[in-house]
Amino acid sequence: MALLQIFDPSSRPRAIGIDLGTTNSLVAYVTATGEPVAIRDCDDAVLVPSVVHYAASGATVVGDKAKALAVEHPSDTIVSVKRFMGRGAADPETRRLGPYRFATDTGPVVKFAVAGDRIVTPIEVSATILRELVDRAEDDLGAVGGAVITVPAYFDDAQRQATKDAARLAGIEVLRLLNEPTAAALAYGLESKKNGRYAVYDLGGGTFDVTILDLDDGVFQVRSTGGDSQLGGDDMDRVIAARVMDALGGASTPARVRYALDSARAIKHALTDATEVLSELAHDGAEASLTITREELDEAIRPLLERTGAASRRALRDAGTDAAQIDGVILVGGATRVPAVRAYVGALFGKEPLADIDPDLVVALGAAIQADLMAGSGARDDVLLLDVIPLSLGIESMGGVVERILPRNSSIPCEAGQVFTTYADQQTGFEIHVVQGERELAADCRSLARFTLKGIPPMAAGLARLEVRFRVDADGLLHVAARERTTGVEQQVDVKPSYGLTDDEIEAMLTAAYEHGEEDVVARTLAERRVEAERVIMATEKALREDGDLVGPDERARIDAAMAALRTAHAGADPRVLAVRIEALDETSHDFAGRRMDRSIKKALAGRDVGTIERDTEAARGIERAHEPLSRSGDVEEQG
Amino acid sequence: MSESPFDTLGLPARFELDLATLEARVRDLQRALHPDRHASGTPAERRASLSRAVSVNEAYRVLRDDLTRAAVLLGSASEPAADPEFLMEIMELREGLSDARTGASIERVRDLAAIVRSRSSAARASLATALDVDADPGRAAAALSKLRYYRRFLDEVEVAEEDALRASQG
Numbered sequence: 001m002a003l004l005q006i007f008d009p010s011s012r013p014r015a016i017g018i019d020l021g022t023t024n025s026l027v028a029y030v031t032a033t034g035e036p037v038a039i040r041d042c043d044d045a046v047l048v049p050s051v052v053h054y055a056a057s058g059a060t061v062v063g064d065k066a067k068a069l070a071v072e073h074p075s076d077t078i079v080s081v082k083r084f085m086g087r088g089a090a091d092p093e094t095r096r097l098g099p100y101r102f103a104t105d106t107g108p109v110v111k112f113a114v115a116g117d118r119i120v121t122p123i124e125v126s127a128t129i130l131r132e133l134v135d136r137a138e139d140d141l142g143a144v145g146g147a148v149i150t151v152p153a154y155f156d157d158a159q160r161q162a163t164k165d166a167a168r169l170a171g172i173e174v175l176r177l178l179n180e181p182t183a184a185a186l187a188y189g190l191e192s193k194k195n196g197r198y199a200v201y202d203l204g205g206g207t208f209d210v211t212i213l214d215l216d217d218g219v220f221q222v223r224s225t226g227g228d229s230q231l232g233g234d235d236m237d238r239v240i241a242a243r244v245m246d247a248l249g250g251a252s253t254p255a256r257v258r259y260a261l262d263s264a265r266a267i268k269h270a271l272t273d274a275t276e277v278l279s280e281l282a283h284d285g286a287e288a289s290l291t292i293t294r295e296e297l298d299e300a301i302r303p304l305l306e307r308t309g310a311a312s313r314r315a316l317r318d319a320g321t322d323a324a325q326i327d328g329v330i331l332v333g334g335a336t337r338v339p340a341v342r343a344y345v346g347a348l349f350g351k352e353p354l355a356d357i358d359p360d361l362v363v364a365l366g367a368a369i370q371a372d373l374m375a376g377s378g379a380r381d382d383v384l385l386l387d388v389i390p391l392s393l394g395i396e397s398m399g400g401v402v403e404r405i406l407p408r409n410s411s412i413p414c415e416a417g418q419v420f421t422t423y424a425d426q427q428t429g430f431e432i433h434v435v436q437g438e439r440e441l442a443a444d445c446r447s448l449a450r451f452t453l454k455g456i457p458p459m460a461a462g463l464a465r466l467e468v469r470f471r472v473d474a475d476g477l478l479h480v481a482a483r484e485r486t487t488g489v490e491q492q493v494d495v496k497p498s499y500g501l502t503d504d505e506i507e508a509m510l511t512a513a514y515e516h517g518e519e520d521v522v523a524r525t526l527a528e529r530r531v532e533a534e535r536v537i538m539a540t541e542k543a544l545r546e547d548g549d550l551v552g553p554d555e556r557a558r559i560d561a562a563m564a565a566l567r568t569a570h571a572g573a574d575p576r577v578l579a580v581r582i583e584a585l586d587e588t589s590h591d592f593a594g595r596r597m598d599r600s601i602k603k604a605l606a607g608r609d610v611g612t613i614e615r616d617t618e619a620a621r622g623i624e625r626a627h628e629p630l631s632r633s634g635d636v637e638e639q640g
Numbered sequence: 641m642s643e644s645p646f647d648t649l650g651l652p653a654r655f656e657l658d659l660a661t662l663e664a665r666v667r668d669l670q671r672a673l674h675p676d677r678h679a680s681g682t683p684a685e686r687r688a689s690l691s692r693a694v695s696v697n698e699a700y701r702v703l704r705d706d707l708t709r710a711a712v713l714l715g716s717a718s719e720p721a722a723d724p725e726f727l728m729e730i731m732e733l734r735e736g737l738s739d740a741r742t743g744a745s746i747e748r749v750r751d752l753a754a755i756v757r758s759r760s761s762a763a764r765a766s767l768a769t770a771l772d773v774d775a776d777p778g779r780a781a782a783a784l785s786k787l788r789y790y791r792r793f794l795d796e797v798e799v800a801e802e803d804a805l806r807a808s809q810g
Contacts, residue, residue: 386670386674411701415698474676536682590684601673601692
């Protein structure tokens with residue numbers, strides 16, 4: 001049978017890990033022997049500069065070649081696009097020192113106007129970088145089957161959603177959005193295998209994250225995370241760039257700004273080893289000599305470091321711990337190479353930080369490990385990441401005050417709800433304003449979405465019962481459902497709007513891409529559904545092999561029939577029939593899946609007698625206690 | 641959630657709960673349930689895994705916090721009106737905090753926080769005894785209401801401290 005060939009595991013596409021960085025990006029995978037390795041290009045380079053150049057000819061250039069064009073074409077070459085992800089056009093972050101032209105009158109999303117009369121969003125720019133990385137991986141590995149993409153832990157919902165949209169636009173299946181510090185901890189923890197409490201200090205090009213986590217026999221549990229999504233090595237560059245601009249004098253043109261920023265970065269790098277750097281500056285007729293000492297750099301970046309210190313102290317407090325209880329501090333991100341940063345972190349936590357894994361590679365290596373885990377290689381069955389949301393989620397209530405629904409550092413996936421009521425008689429609609437942040441007033445928090453629940457019959461004030469439920473999935477993405485309890489009027493929202501692209505806009509971009517490209521939409525959809533069908537059949541067969549005793553004879557017959565129908569559809573060429581059959585098999589195996597999950601719970605609790613659970617699982621292991629079954633009252637509400 | 645968070649995690653319904661025990665239980669359950677564990681499962685399995693992992697985390701979130709754990713144990717017992725003497729106390733503390741904030745005196749803010757922390761731990765002890773030893777919902781509800789006020793006050797202290805730090809850094 002033809003299907004058997006496709007199921008051959010050795011030919012299965014490989015899952016990859018992608019670090020989509022502010023300055024540089026890279027891709028890694030786990031080898032057959034279980035080693036995470038970064039993929040190199042033909043020049044043996046690992047890092048792809050996160051730079052995209054848009055040529056007047058309509059061509060798009062990515063990476064080193066684009067970087068080389070940045071000085072000559074500063075406005076058509078997008079550098080550090082990550083800083084614009086999920087940002088509004090009016091956002092102060094968008095308005096900082098930079099050489100770009102922004103498109104006007106194009107809605108809330110920030111857009112760049114580039115050569116060839118093109119308007120591009122940060123999502124499209126990021127998608128181009130992602131595509132380049134996947135092409136690289138495909139050159140090396142053949143087929144690529146899904147990716148774990150890392151994001152700063154402190155990214156808010158809009159920034160995460162934008163990243164996921166970029167992947168969708170690039171045609172990549174996202175296995176998981178993974179927080180960068182957690183990815184780094186995974187790479188370190190598996191190397192050292194030492195249980196304990198760790199702090200990850202991640203100062204990248206544009207973002208700062210600090211994460212406190214516990215490693216306990218393969219389980220990485222994040223206790224708290226904090227940071228600043230607008231603070232990084234770029235800010236150090238800006239401080240030096242201002243000196244360069246002053247030294248050169250004259251007008252501030254886009255090309256001059258680009259030159260100053262590039263010179264600044266070079267000076268910063270040189271000051272890692274040298275204590276003083278003399279630069280001969282020359283740009284567009286202006287010339288100057290500039291000497292900067294390491295003391296001056298240290299002095300200039302001191303305020304930035306203080307900000308990382310404040311965020312770190314808060315993360316420690318949120319985790320209910322202090323610096324003395326931290327067993328190890330892990331350094332991540334290129335900016336942690338700056339000697340003043342290392343010294344500051346050492347003093348902050350009172351111990352020498354760990355930097356044995358290259359701080360530029362460690363995140364991608366961790367992402368590759370997670371991708372491998374999720375692809376079910378089975379090699380590291382004991383490893384699990386338990387992460388949290390970085391910022392509180394809530395909705396605006398009376399007087400503009402935020403009613404918090406999920407507090408920051410809640411473990412994900414998670415869900416919580418809150419009941420609200422009407423404040424006016426005959427009110428038939430509720431405006432729901434979803435916000436993220438720690439401030440008391442909604443106006444001071446980040447606005448994620450606004451929507452209106454309509455169709456509520458007129459009632460006296462205070463009678464209606466509006467239940468708003470927030471669910472955050474394992475990618476850290478928020479889904480909101482609102483329901484009026486007395487009437488059952490309901491609305492589901494995937495939080496997108498405020499500064500994101502709508503589903504329709506993304507569909508339109510995808511369709512446009514297909515129209516311009518050679519790809520046939522139907523053929524592509526068919527190929528994707530076939531892969532999905534194969535996966536579902538394989539997973540169902542595995543489930544039946546493992547827990548076949550949980551299925552009654554009638555149910556088994558129904559599942560077998562649904563599988564047979566799906567196999568027939570797989571051999572056919574109609575993507576719609578395939579979708580229907582996949583859905584049907586899913587429906588038939590729904591109850592079975594629930595029973596399997598309950599069995600997992602019982603297994604997990606078997607031998608764990610309440611009250612005598614040892615903290616030291618080493619000691620507890622091997623002791624089989626009488627198994628005490630857990631009672632569950634029916635099925636917990638399922639989504640969808 | 642249709643069942644008690646204590647049942648979800650298979651833990652005895654008591655106020656005094658060892659955090660390490662709670663966390664170990666959550667880890668054991670997530671090892672089996674977390675969506676990452678079922679990424680290659682059927683869509684139905686992935687949904688079931690997600691919804692159970694959500695329940696476990698929701699139970700964890702409710703039980704790890706003194707206030708929400710106590711509220712679960714008290715059930716729907718209505719909260720008593722705070723007694724006037726206590727309301728006076730809170731008003732005075734708030735006034736003190738507001739003065740300290742306008743005076744940008746971080747020392748004064750910290751002194752107030754220390755006072756409230758010690759009162760808060762006394763209220764917590766009284767809550768624990770009322771729930772676990774005396775089974776006295778009335779006294780427990782009163783203590784819980786005090787704890788809530790203290791918590792809110794300490795949250796404001798945190799904001800005040802951050803503002804003061806920011807101001808001192810210019």
